[in-house]
Amino acid sequence: MRVMNRKNLTSKQRRSATVEAVIALASSSNPSEITTAQIGAYMDVTQGALFRHFSSKQEIWTA
Known part of the structure; x- marks a missing residue:
């Protein structure tokens, strides 16, 4: 299932969607x-949007 772009996601929701x-x-x-x-x-x-929620690629992997 492809993640849909929702402009009004909270930071927590965006982080979960990234994981x-x-x-x-x-x-x-x-x-x-x-x-x-x-x-x-x-x-x-x-990519900039990702890095608003994660400080690095490593942080994405550890989430």
């Missing part, structure tokens, strides 16, 4: 090769 997107991407790709650009594209958000 769900990473799990979905990891089911078809090697997790070490997943980029923040791919995560953003999957979620239909920019």
Whole structure:
């Protein structure tokens, strides 16, 4: 299931949606090769939007 872009998500909801997107991407790709650009594209958000909720790619992985 593809994550839909909802402009009015809370930070907590956006973080949860990001984790769900990473799990979905990891089911078809090697997790070490997943980029923040791919995560953003999957979620239909920019990389900048991701980094408003996570300070680094590592923080996304540890969430």
